[in-house]
Amino acid sequence: MSDQIPTEIAAEVERQHALIMRGTAYGDEGTRRVMDRELRQRLTESLMEKRPLRVYLGVDPTSPDLHIGHCVTLRKLALFQQLGHQSILLIGDFTGLVGDPSDKDSLRPMQAAEILNRNAATYREQAYKLLDPERTEVRRNSEWLGEMSFGDVVHLASNFTVQQFTGRDTFKNRIDGGQPVYVHEFMYGLMQGYDAVALKADIQLGGTDQTFNIMCGRTLQERQEQHAQIAVLTPILVGTDGKQRMSKSTGNYIGIDEPANSQYGKAMSIPDDVIVRFFDYGTNLADDEVDQIEAGLKSGALKPMDAKRHLARAIVSEWHGEEEAIAAEERWTRTFSQRSVPEDIPEAAIDFAGADQLEVSLPIFLHEIGAAASRAEAKRLVTQGAVRIDDEVVKEQAVEIRSGAVLRVGRRKWYRIVAS
Amino acid sequence: MSDQIPTEIAAEVERQHALIMRGTAYGDEGTRRVMDRELRQRLTESLMEKRPLRVYLGVDPTSPDLHIGHCVTLRKLALFQQLGHQSILLIGDFTGLVGDPSDKDSLRPMQAAEILNRNAATYREQAYKLLDPERTEVRRNSEWLGEMSFGDVVHLASNFTVQQFTGRDTFKNRIDGGQPVYVHEFMYGLMQGYDAVALKADIQLGGTDQTFNIMCGRTLQERQEQHAQIAVLTPILVGTDGKQRMSKSTGNYIGIDEPANSQYGKAMSIPDDVIVRFFDYGTNLADDEVDQIEAGLKSGALKPMDAKRHLARAIVSEWHGEEEAIAAEERWTRTFSQRSVPEDIPEAAIDFAGADQLEVSLPIFLHEIGAAASRAEAKRLVTQGAVRIDDEVVKEQAVEIRSGAVLRVGRRKWYRIVAS
Numbered sequence: 001m002s003d004q005i006p007t008e009i010a011a012e013v014e015r016q017h018a019l020i021m022r023g024t025a026y027g028d029e030g031t032r033r034v035m036d037r038e039l040r041q042r043l044t045e046s047l048m049e050k051r052p053l054r055v056y057l058g059v060d061p062t063s064p065d066l067h068i069g070h071c072v073t074l075r076k077l078a079l080f081q082q083l084g085h086q087s088i089l090l091i092g093d094f095t096g097l098v099g100d101p102s103d104k105d106s107l108r109p110m111q112a113a114e115i116l117n118r119n120a121a122t123y124r125e126q127a128y129k130l131l132d133p134e135r136t137e138v139r140r141n142s143e144w145l146g147e148m149s150f151g152d153v154v155h156l157a158s159n160f161t162v163q164q165f166t167g168r169d170t171f172k173n174r175i176d177g178g179q180p181v182y183v184h185e186f187m188y189g190l191m192q193g194y195d196a197v198a199l200k201a202d203i204q205l206g207g208t209d210q211t212f213n214i215m216c217g218r219t220l221q222e223r224q225e226q227h228a229q230i231a232v233l234t235p236i237l238v239g240t241d242g243k244q245r246m247s248k249s250t251g252n253y254i255g256i257d258e259p260a261n262s263q264y265g266k267a268m269s270i271p272d273d274v275i276v277r278f279f280d281y282g283t284n285l286a287d288d289e290v291d292q293i294e295a296g297l298k299s300g301a302l303k304p305m306d307a308k309r310h311l312a313r314a315i316v317s318e319w320h321g322e323e324e325a326i327a328a329e330e331r332w333t334r335t336f337s338q339r340s341v342p343e344d345i346p347e348a349a350i351d352f353a354g355a356d357q358l359e360v361s362l363p364i365f366l367h368e369i370g371a372a373a374s375r376a377e378a379k380r381l382v383t384q385g386a387v388r389i390d391d392e393v394v395k396e397q398a399v400e401i402r403s404g405a406v407l408r409v410g411r412r413k414w415y416r417i418v419a420s
Numbered sequence: 421m422s423d424q425i426p427t428e429i430a431a432e433v434e435r436q437h438a439l440i441m442r443g444t445a446y447g448d449e450g451t452r453r454v455m456d457r458e459l460r461q462r463l464t465e466s467l468m469e470k471r472p473l474r475v476y477l478g479v480d481p482t483s484p485d486l487h488i489g490h491c492v493t494l495r496k497l498a499l500f501q502q503l504g505h506q507s508i509l510l511i512g513d514f515t516g517l518v519g520d521p522s523d524k525d526s527l528r529p530m531q532a533a534e535i536l537n538r539n540a541a542t543y544r545e546q547a548y549k550l551l552d553p554e555r556t557e558v559r560r561n562s563e564w565l566g567e568m569s570f571g572d573v574v575h576l577a578s579n580f581t582v583q584q585f586t587g588r589d590t591f592k593n594r595i596d597g598g599q600p601v602y603v604h605e606f607m608y609g610l611m612q613g614y615d616a617v618a619l620k621a622d623i624q625l626g627g628t629d630q631t632f633n634i635m636c637g638r639t640l641q642e643r644q645e646q647h648a649q650i651a652v653l654t655p656i657l658v659g660t661d662g663k664q665r666m667s668k669s670t671g672n673y674i675g676i677d678e679p680a681n682s683q684y685g686k687a688m689s690i691p692d693d694v695i696v697r698f699f700d701y702g703t704n705l706a707d708d709e710v711d712q713i714e715a716g717l718k719s720g721a722l723k724p725m726d727a728k729r730h731l732a733r734a735i736v737s738e739w740h741g742e743e744e745a746i747a748a749e750e751r752w753t754r755t756f757s758q759r760s761v762p763e764d765i766p767e768a769a770i771d772f773a774g775a776d777q778l779e780v781s782l783p784i785f786l787h788e789i790g791a792a793a794s795r796a797e798a799k800r801l802v803t804q805g806a807v808r809i810d811d812e813v814v815k816e817q818a819v820e821i822r823s824g825a826v827l828r829v830g831r832r833k834w835y836r837i838v839a840s
Contacts (some may be wrong), residue, residue, distance in 0.1 A: 097571065148570040150611070151517065157604035163595065165603065166582065175583065183606055184577035185583065190603070191570070 005044060013043045016083050020076070022287070023280060025208050025235040031239040038230045042202055046085070053202040055080040055232075056088035058141075058195060059127075062096050064119035067253035068282040068315065069246030070236040073205045075284070076232060078130045080203070088137040088199060091120045091125055094191060095146040126256055129319065144198040145191055156190045159223055160216065165189065168212050193217045201229040205238045237281045239402075241418075242271035249354045250420030251403055254282070258356070260320045261390075264328035267312035268336075269416065272304040275311060283314040293385040333408060335391040348407065349420035357400045360385065365401075371409040386410050422676035425464060433463045433539045440496070442707070443700060446654040458650045462622055466505070475500040475624040475652075476508035478561070478615060479547075482516045484539035486546040487673035488702040488735065489657040489666035494623045495704070495833060496654060498550045499621070508557040509547055511540045512563040515608060546676055549739065564618040565611055567622050577611050579643055580636065585609065588632050593807035613637045623647040627656045657701045660824075661838075669774050671823055671839030674702070678776070682742045683750035685824040688756075689836065692724040695731060703734040755811040755826060768827065769840035777820045782807065785821075791829040806830050 005013075017040050026032035035382075046053050055078045059070075081087040096116045124138060148156075165171055165186050172180050189212065194205055196217030204214045211233060218228035236245045239252025246253045254266045270278060275297065279290045293310065296302030309329065316325035348369040352358050363378035368389070372378035385393045388408040389401065401407075407415040425433075437460050446452035466473045486494075501507040516536045525743045544558060568576075585591055585606050594601050609632065616624055616637030623773075624634045631653060638648035656665045659672025663717065666673045674686045690698060695717065699710045713730065716722030736745035770787040773777050783798035786807070791800035805813045808828040809821065821827075827835040 094570075145570050150514070150565050150568040150573055150607075153570055153573045153606045154607050158602050158608060160583070160603045162586065162591070162598040162603055162606070163600060166586070171582070180581040180583060182578050183580045183582055183610070184574045186582070186603055186606075187570075187574050187577060 009044070009047045012047055013040060016043050019079060019083070020063050020232060022122060023235075024233055026231075026233055027208055027211055028363050031211070031231070035230050035232070038228075038235050039203075039232070042227070042230060047201075053061050053080070053085040054088060055199055055203040055205065056090050056139075056195075056199050056201050057205040058090040058094070059123060061093055061116050061119040061123050062252065063248055064122040064126075064402065065248060065255050065257065066123065067246055067248065067255045069239075069253060071130060071256065072234045072237055072281045073207065074127055074130045076205050076234060081132055081135050086137060087131065087135065088132065088139055088201070089124065090199065091123065091138065091140045092192075092195075093120060093140045094142040095188060097142055097146070112392065129256065138242075139199065141195050141198070143193065145194065148194075153187070153190070155289040156194060156220070157186075159219055160186075160190070162186075181401050188212050189216050193220045196229050197221050197224050197226065200226060202227065203230045203232055205234070208233050209236060235277075235281060238274050238277060240266050242274045251352050251354060254315060255356070256319050260316045260324040260328040261331055262356075262402060262404065263316050263319065264312045264325075264332050265390075265406075267315050267403055268308050268332060269418075270311075272308075275304060275307050278311055279314070283311065284318055285314055343417050345406070345414035347418045349418050350401070352403055352404075352419045358401050360399055360401050362394065362397055362399055366409060369415060371407070371413050371415065382410060429467045432467055433460060436463050439499060439503070439509040440652060443655070444652075444653055446653055447628055447631055451631070451651070455650050455652070458648075459623075459652070462647075462650060465620075473500070473505040474508060474620055475505050475623040475625065476510050476559075476615075476619050476621050477582060477625040478612065479737045480515070481511050481513055481536050481539040481543050483668055484542040484546075485668060485675050485677065486543065487666055487668065487675045489659075489673060491550060492654045492657055492678065492701045493627065494547055494550045496625050496652060498552075501552055501555050505623075506557060507555065507560060508619060508621070509544065509551065509585055510619065511543065511558065511560045512612075512615075513540060513560045514523050514562040514611060517562055517566070537716065549676065553750065559619065561611065561615050561618070563606070565614065568614075571611070573607070576614060576640070577606075580606075580610070582606075583788075584730060608635050609633050616649050617641050617644050617646065620646060622647065623650045623652055625652050625654070628653050629656060655697075655701060658694050658697060658755045660686050660690050662694045671772050671774060674735060675776075676739045678739075680736045680744040680748040681751055682776075682822060682824065683736050683739065684732045684745070684752050687735050688728050688752060689824050689838075690728065690731075692728075695724060695727050698731055703731065704738055705734055765826070765834035765836050767838045768835040769838050770821070770823075772823055778824045779818055780821050782814065782817055782819055786829060791827070791833050791835065801829060 017036075020039065024032075026035065042053060045051070054369060055077065057073050077087045077089070091117045096119075097113060122139070125339075128136075136296075166175060166181075171181050171185070192213040193216030196214075197220050201217070201221075204210075204212055204217060211231065214229070214231040214233075220232075221228050238244070240249075240254065241251055241252040244250050244252060254263050258266075267278070269328035276290065276294045278299040279285055279293055293302060293307055297304065297307055312332070313325045313329055316328050320328075348362070348371075349366070350358065362382050363372070363375045366372045366381065367375045372381055379397070381387055382395060382397060385395060386409060387394050389399065390405050401417055403417055403419045405417045407417060409415075427533045437456075439454060440459065444452075446455065461708050462473060465471070469800075475497065475736060477493050497507045497509070513536045516539075517533060540560070548556075574726070586595060586601075591601050591605070596796070612633040613636030615621075616634075617640050620642075621637070624637060626634055631651065632700065634649070634651040634653075638651075641648050658664070659666040659670055660674065661670075661672040664670050664672060668675075674683050678686075687698070696710065696714045699705055699713055713722060713727055717727055732752070733745045733749055736748050740748075768791075770778065770780070770785070783795045786798035786801065787795045792801055801807055802815060805815060806829060807814050809819065810825050811828075821837055823837060823839045825837045827837060829835075
C-alpha cells in the first residue's frame with residue numbers, strides 16, 4: 001500500500017506521529033509497538049481520506065478542580081486539535097449520576113445531577129485554557145449509558161470474562177489481600193469501554209492506569225465491527241512530594257486555578273529529582289528547552305534551585321501570564337532568599353483533609369508542632385507579632401493556613417507547612 | 421411470645437411445618453436449621469395475622485417440556501396452595517428475552533418473545549396438572565427486570581462481592597480449571613435475587629442447586645428492609661440412568677406429557693438402587709406407602725421388578741389416569757414378560773441429541789451395534805421380517821426409534837435402545 005501514498009502525506013504522517021507519540025508511556029513494549037503501528041496506519045487513512053480522527057479524553061466531573069497532572073492528557077487532546085483532528089472532551093457524568101452505591105448517605109439523584117452539571121461546567125471552563133472551545137466536541141456518557149437496559153448490560157458484560165477483571169492489578173491485589181471487590185466495580189470498566197463504541201473513537205487518551213479500560217473499548221468496538229481505537233497513553237505526573245501521583249486527595253497538587261503565589265511556592269517545594277519530569281509533563285516548554293535544562297542539571301552548570309525557579313515561573317506564566325509569574329517570583333524571593341530562609345527548614349505536617357486551606361487556631365497549632373512550650377506562650381508570641389506566615393506578621397488567633405506556606409516564629413524557628 | 425399463641429394455631433403451625441419440611445434437602449445443616457426456625461416463625465405470624473404467605477417457584481420457559489424432576493418443587497408449590505397460602509409461578513422470561521449473549525445465532529428479540537410466550541403458556545398448562553389455576557398467581561420477571569436501567573443494575577450489583585460469586589462451586593471449578601466465566605453470568609444471580617424483592621416473597625422453592633440464588637434474594641430483601649425469604653429446598657431427582665440429574669438435554673427424563681407407554685417403559689428401565697428415590701420424588705404416593713415398599717425391598721419380600729411395575733403404574737396413573745396405566749402395563753407385559761424378554765438384555769446406545777425420537781437407517785444401525793455382520797445382511801434381515809421393535813415387525817429401512825425401545829433381531833438377539 002505504501003507505494004500509493006503521496007510523499008507529502010507520508011511526511012505529514014511522520015510529523016504527526018512523532019508529535020503524538022512524544023512523551024507517551026506504555027506498560028509494556030508489545031502494547032506500545034502495536035499502538036505505534038496502528039497509529040501510523042490510522043493517520044495515513046485519515047490524511048488520504050481527508051477524515052479527521054475522532055480523539056477523546058474521558059474526565060471525571062465529581063472533582064472539578066483541574067491540576068497540572070490532568071493537563072498531561074489535556075495537552076495531548078489540544079495537540080490533536082492543532083493537527084486538525086476532532087478532539088472530544090467526554091464528561092463521565094453517568095458514574096456520578098449512578099452514584100457510589102457503597103455510600104449510604106449519597107445525595108439523591110436530582111441533587112447529584114445539579115452538582116454534576118456545575119462541576120462539568122467548571123471542568124470545561126478550565127479545560128478551555130488548553131483547548132479551543134470552538135473546535136471541541138463536549139459529550140456526556142449519560143447520553144448513551146442512561147438509555148441502556150438490564151438486557152443491554154448483560155450483552156455488554158458477555159464480552160468479558162471474570163478472569164480478565166480479577167487479573168487486573170487493582171483487583172488482584174485486593175482479592176489476594178482478602179479485601180472485598182464488589183460486583184458493580186466491574187461495571188465501570190464496561191461503561192468506559194462502551195463510551196468508545198458510542199463515540200466511534202479512533203483514539204482514546206489516558207494515563208497509563210487507563211490501559212485496561214481503553215482495551216475494553218477496543219474489544220467492544222471490534223465486536224460492533226468498528227475499527228478498534230488506539231490507546232495514546234501518558235505517564236502519571238508525580239505530586240509535589242515527589243512520591244505519590246498528583247491528586248487532590250493527597251494534597252500534593254498544583255491546581256491550574258490556584259493563585260499565582262501558591263503555585264509558585266508549591267513548584268519551589270518539589271524534590272530535585274523530579275524537576276525534569278515536572279518540566280516534561282507539567283509545563284508547555286519545548287523539548288529542546290527541557291533538554292538544555294536536563295543537561296545543565298547533569299553537568300552542574302544549572303543549580304536545582306535555579307531550575308526550580310524556571311519551572312515555577314513557567315507554570316505560573318502558563319496559567320496566570322508572565323506578569324503574575326514575575327510578581328510571584330519577586331514575592332517568593334523577598335520571603336525566602338532576601339530574608340534568608342534556611343534551605344532545609346523542617347516541615348510541619350497538618351491534615352488538610354483534601355482541602356487547599358484550613359482554618360487553624362494558631363496557639364494550638366504552634367504548641368502542637370513544638371514552636372511554643374505551651375498554648376499560653378504561643379498566644380503571647382502571636383500577640384507580640386513574633387509569628388509570620390509567608391513573611392507577613394499574623395496577629396489573629398484563628399488563621400487560614402495553606403499547604404506550602406512558610407511559618408516563622410521568632411527569629412530562628414522556620415517551618416514549611418505540608419499536608420500530612 | 422409463644423405463651424400468647426393459641427393452642428390451635430400452634431398445632432396448625434406444627435402440622436404445616438411438618439408437611440412443608442418433609443423431603444426437603446439442604447446442602448448444610450446450619451442452613452437447614454436457620455430455615456427451619458424461620459419457617460416456624462413465619463407460619464406463626466401468617467396464622468396469627470391471617471396473612472397467607474407468598475411462596476414462589478421460578479421456572480425457565482426456554483425449555484417448556486416438564487418432566488417428573490420438575491414436579492418435585494411443583495408439588496411443594498401445590499402443597500402451599502392446599503395449606504391456604506399464595507402460590508406464585510414465576511416465569512423467568514427475562515433471561516430468555518435477553519437471550520444467551522454467547523450464542524451468536526440467537527433469535528432476534530421479537531421472535532424470541534413469541535417463542536417465550538408460547539413456551540410459557542405450555543409450561544403453565546402442564547403445571548396446572550398439579551396446581552389450581554384459580555389460585556395460582558402467574559408472574560413474569562420481565563415485568564420488573566425489563567424496567568431496570570444500567571444505574572439500577574449497578575446498585576443491585578453493589579450488594580455482592582466478586583468473591584461471593586467466584587466462591588460458588590459452579591464458578592470456582594471452572595476458574596480453577598482455567599475455563600472462562602463471563603461477567604454476565606454473575607448477573608443471572610442478581611436477576612433471580614431481585615425477583616424475590618419484586619414479589620415480596622416469604623418463601624422461595626427450589627432445588628438444592630438454587631441455594632445461592634435464593635440467598636441472593638434474602639440479601640437484597642434485607643437491604644430493602646423486607647423480611648428475608650425462607651428457602652424451602654428439595655433434592656434434585658436423578659434421571660432414568662440412575663446417575664445424572666434428570667434433564668431433557670441428557671435424555672434421561674420422564675416427561676409428564678409423554679405417551680403412557682413411553683412413560684411406563686422408561687420407569688421400568690431405571691436401576692434398582694434408585695427405585696425408592698423415584699417413589700419419593702417422582703410420584704404422589706403417601707409416605708407410608710413408600711415406607712412399605714422400601715421395607716419390602718430391603719427384606720426381599722418385594723422384588724425390584726415388581727416395585728418398578730408399581731412405580732411405573734403410579735407415574736402413568738398420575739399423568740394419564742388409571743385406565744391408561746393399566747393398558748401400558750399390559751402392553752409392556754406382553755412385550756417383555758410373556759415373550760420372555762431376557763431380564764438383562766444388552767443396551768444399544770444411540771445419540772438422540774436431546775430428542776425423544778430419532779429417525780435411523782435400520783441397516784446401518786443394526787450393523788453398527790453388531791446385530792448384523794454387514795449392512796447387506798442387515799437389509800436382508802429387515803426384508804425377511806426378522807427385526808422387531810417393541811414387539812412389532814419392522815419392514816421399513818428408515819424407522820423412528822425411541823429411547824427405551826426394545827429391539828429384537830432374529831430369535832435370540834435383544835437390545836434395549838438407550839440414549840448415549
